[in-house]
Amino acid sequence: MSRAGRLCGGVVECGGGSVFGREGRGGMLRRASEVGLEVPLRDGAVLRGLRWAAEGGSGGPGQPVAAPVVLLLTPYGAECYGADGGTFAGGGLHFVALDVRGRGASDGDFRPFVHDGDDGHDAVRWLTEQEWCSGEVVLYGGSYSGFTQWATAATRPPGLRAIAPVASVYPGIDFPMAHNISKAFSARWRALRRAPHDGPPREDAGSGLISAGRPYRDLDVAAVGRRLPAFQEWLDHPALDAYWAGLAPTRSQYERITVPVLTITGQYDDDQLGALTYYERHVRAAPPGTVARHLMVIGPWDHAATRSAARSFGGLTFAESSAIDLQALQLAWYRWVLGRGERPAFLGDRVTYFHVGEDRWRSAPKLPGGEDFLRLYPVAEAEAGPRGVPAYGLGTAPGAAEQVVPLLLDPGTAGSPERAEPSADRTFTDDRPFTAGGGGGAVRDAAVHISAPFSGPVDVSGRPSATLVLSSELPDFDLLVGVYLLPRDTGAPLRLLSEAAWRARYRASLHRADPWPAGRTVEVVMRDFSFTSLRIDEGDRVALVLRAPHRRWQPNQQAGGVTADETAKDAVAGVVRLHQGPSRPSFLSLPVSGSAEGRPDR
Template sequence: MKIKILLALIFVNLMHAQKFYFPKTAVTDSAVLEKQMPLLASKLINQPSLLKLKKINRTVFTDNLYRLQIVAGDYKKSISTLADHRKAFADHNMAGNKLIVHEFYSLARLNEQKDKTSFHDALEKAFNKKYGSLSDKLTTKVGIGVDGDVRDSKRILTEALSKQKDKDSIDYPSALALCKSYLNYKTYSSLKPQIMELIAAKDQEKFIIETKDLKTKAGNTLTITIVRKKENTSPLPVILTNNIYAGAFDPFFGKRAAVYNYVGAVVNTRGKRNSNDDNDPFEHESQDIYEVIDWVSKQPWCDGKVGMIGGSYLGFSQWAAVKKLHPALKTIVPQVAVGIGIDYPAQNNIFMSYMLQWIQYVTNNKLTDEADFNNFTKWESVFSEWYKSGKSFRALDTISGKPSKIFQRWLDHPAYDDYWHKMIPYKEDFANINIPILTTTGYYDDDQIGALSYFKAHHQYNKNANHYLVIGPYNHGGAQSYGFTSVNGTTIDPVARISIDDLAFSWFDYILKNGKKPAILKDRINFQVMSTNTWKHAPTLEKMHTSTINFYLQDHKNTTSVFKQPAGKSFTTQIVDFKKRDEKETYHKVSKTDSLKITNSVYFESEVLDKDMIISGNPGGFFNVSINKKDFDTDMSLYQILPDGKAFLLSNHMVRASYAKNNEVRQLLTPGKTEQIPIINSIFMSKKIVKGSKLVLLVGVNKNPNWQINYGSGKDVSDETIKDSGEPLEIKWYNDSYVEIPIYQE
């Protein structure tokens, strides 16, 4: 990785060295801009910098190329390149549905040239042809693809142009960014209004779409959208989604259910759309959804049966719904479900900076604030400013310029306490959940810990739980939608490229329409073993593996094997100075071609493996440590170093040491005393580790702008400042500590 970084730096420097003519009048004169942009894009296409990128990352190369081709006016080639680009990461042309807006634009321009017609008519022709080529299931996604924020795209373009004020030249990275922002504004502003009208016309032909306001017993207002296929005149089961992300996804979720021959119902949370109630995310779902289900189940288009589906917050909502189970709710399909208080807004009791960005995203207006949420430059700056300031984590919302009562309220509950318990089933509540459930998550899912926490609790407290799990090489989006061909730069085995939508609605057919059980559900746990192109099945999470090996905190250079218990006791000392805010990243070279970042970490490497093995499950074990403070946040990562030298992240784990034994009660450490920190709630993975690989273990301290900083004073971490840091943290990592690695053997 270090060599790659050096090459990338050289590459970046070369790009910055390249200059292209771009008159300063283009910044203020739109006519000049329209003339200059195709010329600039044409120059970029032929630059060695772009061709070099093809070798470094083909997916990024094709993404850049097709955009430049459109700006340059080479619409025919752009369509071909876009098709190649989609193949690089998706199994069908709507997996990257946001790209369809660019395809519509190119097709319309070609029609305009060929037919000598207006752009309006050319676009309608292009839309009708493309729309007609898609299956009903894919047409539901078209609206999301063209629903870009025109104002935000204009803002980004304006910012890119402003950097060129009083300049007559532009460097390669700036030129590329300008072309991209120009294309987005050009396409969204010229296409969105007309295509949304065309989609509405198509929808009117197929569906009956109604939007109503429901009044709860407490007097709150909830907006609900109901979608039915016109051809389905008899009552049907209803698939309900509870959606805080009000906007384009409301009709999408409804239409998605309708095309699978259900009634789709999408209710927005309090404070959204027509609701003037306070928007307090997570707090009222259990109460409100019960009343929504009661109303839905009594409507003439409902046959009395209701199922629920949705991912992330929408997955959490389903668990909120079953805290008080309505008789009409027959099944839920929670996907990548947020484990409120468990993995969000704090993961293993460590609050994340992202929580503030998300709060503003869903509370700034009655829909969602896409412009603010996607302003990554702003949020990186906010998090960096907080980190460098040394102020308390509570100051983060003030630094952002918008104090938040919700943010402060969440910080008041660092333990998994009653505030979080009341939102979802807790302990014995799970014993009363006797409906069938299908959970989906992924090895790369940001909410894997949350999704599995519900699964584990349901089986722990209900011995007859009818609850299935499908888990594979999916990220947060992939485990709630459609099959991608790669994730995090890794190619996915073909057998893993399943449609999560098809799986979910096959499940609904099975439960609500007496259909066949989905073939993939051969046991309670259904997991894809990466690098084997196979699915495996087990009755419990523990049965995902058949044995374990322990990776002790020692390096193979000092022992015959890191997997053997050390003969004598020793420790590795680590020093972390929390006062330092400008330290440079450090790396450890793992091969001739790759390095791992080890900033604030200690590196341990195994011997070369002499046979294949399958790691399947999540690491356990414990750390024996002694520190000179009352608390710290551990950070562990397990890597495979492949025979070709590339590093592959297998699992990671973060936890606040004082909550490691019990996430509900804080137990401070005694300075100077050896303490045991269990590894619980680490990330699940199933992958074949080929002979000739090595395993690398990084253990260390969480210290970066994306998370709270635990200074170890023993005070509420949210209130600590850099003044509480005192002397540098000194950790003794004892060599009898180990990470327990789960191994699967047939």
């Protein structure tokens, strides 16, 4: 789901303007090519939506011309997808957009992630029985609609021929929580189905909640003025237990998903972790012939841009060569897998991704990363940071002596301006961690480690990881670990490359909590960083930042209790120590391609 709510997150783009959900739109004009549909389900409920007829296959008076159907299941309003309908209808395919159960005009109650698999199965089956359908259905859509595709495919409905999930939400993996830390946006998203008396969700609800000393469990009340049952249900399952497992495909279901798949995500997509988890679990379980038909595209996009291929967002702008027509690509791919066209030339090998710096699209037989790594070691020596702010070093060796870098984590600062979410125009160029934190011997609330300038170009393609040796007397704490590029041109903005959130009580397993062992040093490995592909140029530097998460994430009072129910009165401040030494080093691993001879000069 979009962290800024730009698309598929409460506020959605529909008909050229921003609207909230479906209620209160004041009516929208229906074009003549749109036909209302009612799709019956096995339990008697009905999904409602619209059909845009394929050119030459309207299903009107006379003999209809049967054609395949592109099906979208959405919680955001079926009438929002007229442009999509026109594209696919013009390409000779029917386009059907249905509101999911409990949304729009469809029957029932909206329970996120619960009914979509069975409902999607029934919708596919019903569509294949219509005289205007050729008996072939392919699935379409992004974010929550990416999830509905995987959920439907897991039920193997007859007539399903392909899925093309975009920026797909994976329940429990990247929404409504990641590494078992709840995302504050989840309450606002769940509120998209408003009661008539509700106002719009409060964007600053988290700050007000902290100021009032209320528990995170009250975020729904603070955001929309009432309890949201799904949000409360999510909080009651803080670990990846059977509840979350029941919302996603099982290994045996992945093994039986044999239709072609086109996965699309972005290097800055909030749901990249979800998209890659689906991809990796399917590839790991499916037979080789099926794996060869699972293709993936990763562009330089945020969540919204995975639908538009926008070049500018969050303070970043990418080369014109990154822009592609995503709907045209999907249409061409559908036609190919349906036997009605050639394979799109853009899809060379199984994975197609954009390399920033080289500014061109690359193709590979698998997701890049894992062939070679550049290790950078956070050390206690001082290094000049941006605008002269002191920082620690990030060297090419751990050093001969044991070192300790202290990091102060104080839940009392959770409501401060420094812990606010980055603004939408600076989501990926926010430099506050470099001005509020630092190094140079002081115990601060952010440990900033900066490398020396690189002596030559280095290509990075893959998912970074971090191995950190930590100690603390706290029973629990959270870290937000970011990898940044600091350009040689000091006037250019720094760039967040990859980021991972982490909670100490789940260091060994996301399936069960285990208090942090006081007085012991523990090696932890963080792997849930996002995929990135770029060139680090001569003179550029890389930074590793460890800090407490900002208010996009659930606050942790660090007392070791039920995090959702703790308040400021339970807060425990403390120091987390990062250990560095030759026998047990801490390090950042950057996946490099080709030569890494241009590494930092020290």
